[in-house]
Amino acid sequence: MLKKFLQAFRPPQHGHLPDPDAELALGALMVRVAQADRDYKLEEISLIDRILARLYQHNAIEAAKVRATCEKLHAAAPDTDTFGKLIRETTDLQERLAALDALWEVVLADGNSDEGEMKIVEEARIAMGLSFKDSQEAHERVQTRLEQK
Template sequence: MLKKFLQALRPPQHEHLPDPDAELALGALMVRVAQADRDYKLEEIRLIDKILARLYQHNAIEAAKVRATCEKLHAAAPDTDTFGKLIRETTDLKERLAALDALWEVVLADGNTDEGEVKIVEEARVAMGLSFNDSKAARERVQSRLDVS
């Protein structure tokens, strides 16, 4: 009985997290961007799920599971540039540009551009080996899609 009591007082053991691949790295970066303003909204969660489903051909349940894993990775996460470098080293230019679009989509989704969100996108952009002009073009593409909606 004492053993059970002492175990209850210990902090919970963290479950084993998978080694991130490009998908999990991008998901963790999107979560990081969405949480940068300390207001992680349901709309942002849904958007991240939608982006993961679109980019990686998941159904809604699979995308939600991936995002949940990404939330855990973000919480235990290395620096933003570590995720960005992983994306750079494991994907081609087209996929890195799509990842940058996805990050801007999360930033611009709520209509408020938080300085902390932009800082994370810029750190990720540099780590992914993309230029300032790539980022500017991605932001403009996403903004034009949002303006049409």
């Protein structure tokens, strides 16, 4: 009985999490960016679902399930650069640039660029083997798309 009582105060165990692939790594990075300001909004959750659906051809339910897994990976996660390196090692340049666009999309979703969000994107950019210029161009592309909406 004491054991059950003490377990109630322990943080939940994450159970068996899948080994991340590029999709789960990107999803976990997007979750990490969205949570960096400690205000994980429904709009950001929905945006992550839409990005996962767009990039990986998921329907809404599949994308939400992937995002939920990504949230768990983020919570139990390795460093940002570990996810970035996984993306670099398993995808081509165009996919890495699309991943960088996705991260900027999450950063700019609420109209504010939090310092913590920017730091995560910068760490991910370096780990993905992309240049500062790539990041500037991704930022501009996303900003232009958002202004056109």
